[in-house]
Amino acid sequence: MSQNVYQFIDLQRVDPPKKSLNVRKIEFVEIYEGFSASQSQAQADRCLACGNPYCEWRCPVHNYIPNWLKLINEGKILEAVELSHQTNSLPEVCGRVCPQDRLCEGSCTLNAEFGAVTIGSIERYITDEAFKMGWRPNLSNVEKTGLRVAIIGAGPAGLACADVLVRNGVTPVVFDRHPEIGGLLTFGIPAFKLDKEVLVHRRHVFSEMGVEFRLNTEVGKTVQLADLLAEFAAVFVGAGTYQSMRAGLENEDADGVYDALPFLIANTKHIMQHQQTDDAPYVDMKNKRVVVLGGGDTAMDCVRTSIRQGATEVTCAYRRDEANMPGSKREVKNAKEEGAQFQFNVQPLSIEINNVGHVTGVKMVRTELGEPDAKGRRSPVIIEGSEFVLPADAVVMAFGFKPHAMPWLAEHGVDFDDRGRIIAPESKGYQTSNAKIFAGGDAVRGSDLVVTAISEGRKAAEGILDYLEA
Numbered sequence: 001m002s003q004n005v006y007q008f009i010d011l012q013r014v015d016p017p018k019k020s021l022n023v024r025k026i027e028f029v030e031i032y033e034g035f036s037a038s039q040s041q042a043q044a045d046r047c048l049a050c051g052n053p054y055c056e057w058r059c060p061v062h063n064y065i066p067n068w069l070k071l072i073n074e075g076k077i078l079e080a081v082e083l084s085h086q087t088n089s090l091p092e093v094c095g096r097v098c099p100q101d102r103l104c105e106g107s108c109t110l111n112a113e114f115g116a117v118t119i120g121s122i123e124r125y126i127t128d129e130a131f132k133m134g135w136r137p138n139l140s141n142v143e144k145t146g147l148r149v150a151i152i153g154a155g156p157a158g159l160a161c162a163d164v165l166v167r168n169g170v171t172p173v174v175f176d177r178h179p180e181i182g183g184l185l186t187f188g189i190p191a192f193k194l195d196k197e198v199l200v201h202r203r204h205v206f207s208e209m210g211v212e213f214r215l216n217t218e219v220g221k222t223v224q225l226a227d228l229l230a231e232f233a234a235v236f237v238g239a240g241t242y243q244s245m246r247a248g249l250e251n252e253d254a255d256g257v258y259d260a261l262p263f264l265i266a267n268t269k270h271i272m273q274h275q276q277t278d279d280a281p282y283v284d285m286k287n288k289r290v291v292v293l294g295g296g297d298t299a300m301d302c303v304r305t306s307i308r309q310g311a312t313e314v315t316c317a318y319r320r321d322e323a324n325m326p327g328s329k330r331e332v333k334n335a336k337e338e339g340a341q342f343q344f345n346v347q348p349l350s351i352e353i354n355n356v357g358h359v360t361g362v363k364m365v366r367t368e369l370g371e372p373d374a375k376g377r378r379s380p381v382i383i384e385g386s387e388f389v390l391p392a393d394a395v396v397m398a399f400g401f402k403p404h405a406m407p408w409l410a411e412h413g414v415d416f417d418d419r420g421r422i423i424a425p426e427s428k429g430y431q432t433s434n435a436k437i438f439a440g441g442d443a444v445r446g447s448d449l450v451v452t453a454i455s456e457g458r459k460a461a462e463g464i465l466d467y468l469e470a
């Protein structure tokens, strides 16, 4: 198909259709349908093939976006999937969960006036279709070096590191304490954003490529780092950030108050029929009034999980206004469509409890945005006398995460910064203060995004290859 230079005017941006609200409110299934071949071709044809593509520049892995859009416009799925995998180890995941409105699509030349090209949906389409056609990465020309690297954590950082290593003849052996690969892709991000089969399929693909997985294996408990250092040529740590942040509210440990991540992990394990663990017991919000505190992607995931579990009322309470919410605008819109209520410009003061110590509500106070600080950011200021109680049978705290302690790393000479993050500078190929240990993803940069974890895992693999002279 030849490109129509006026396609961006002739054809509006169209997103893939969503499932009906009746389904979305009760089922843990992806809400977006995939694009058809004709929709992908037509939407890809809207791209202007900019000489200096901002979309590509803004993408943390610098995907060759206009090039694969052109290939899709020409119907060349197999060429597009090869190109897409040159920069990204999990493009079908990024196509589903990246906040494109803040990254590639937000920077698309067409965004302001005509509507950005639907980059994310086409990215997903490419790999989904290629897999359906039986495509697999071709490693037949790769010469094996005989070297083996241990990877701690099967999240996007660890998987991306494994992908680059195996393509360069080094055998990665990936250790994870969970029963399935993916890290937060499987056990954090709910199935209505990312179907759990996507990672199961990726595990098969990676295994066929030569990546070995040792699941249900926790480093520091089931196996020791000293043994990995003795057995492997190098070690990569992509262990994420798992300490939930709290607000220090009165009664925040009361019965009926939950941390976001254990709530989401347990729900996913429940759906996938994996065994529950003591640190993440299953919580059912059926027939409860739920208040979620926080305004990021995790908060939105908790809101939408509670709705699907059958909560009678779900309210998200956030301290700034809607325009200043940190998460993806797309997910806020989806939560509203599914029936979530929002309280903006409010700050929690304490958890209200009854005489048996169970939560009955959250005492809140209204805020307004103060004068801009030196960076132009306006902080919320309390409005005196505006206190009120938001009734609740369950409260979910979604204030974000900070790095958890990893004494098993510190014991081997790995340094951490004052915020608990592993020090592994990009300029040193993500090598830590122990020359044999590399690190990347949330454990190094603090909790962030799937695509930044992938970017760091890939770059760390390059650092490891340099170190091994492989």
Ligand code: FAD
Pocket: 097, 098, 099, 152, 153, 154, 155, 156, 157, 158, 175, 176, 177, 178, 182, 183, 184, 185, 188, 189, 190, 193, 217, 218, 219, 220, 238, 239, 240, 241, 261, 264, 297, 298, 301, 440, 441, 442, 443, 447, 448, 449, 450, 451, 453
């Ligand atoms: P993780 O994904 O956390 O993976 C770390 C892995 O290491 C885990 O599997 C863990 O089990 C394993 N591990 C840790 N310690 C050990 C040990 N000692 N032994 C063995 N295994 C170990 N980002 C987006 O871009 N889009 C989104 O929509 C989005 N939604 C999110 C929703 C939620 C609820 C959360 C919590 C995060 C979300 N994020 C999102 C952020 C994104 O998921 C993370 O930034 C990303 O997964 C970080 O990747 P990682 O590989 O560094 O760590």
Ligand code: SF4
Pocket: 046, 047, 048, 049, 050, 053, 054, 055, 056, 065, 066, 107, 108, 109, 110, 117, 119
């Ligand atoms: Fe195409 Fe938009 Fe990227 Fe330009 S910025 S190359 S129009 S996707």
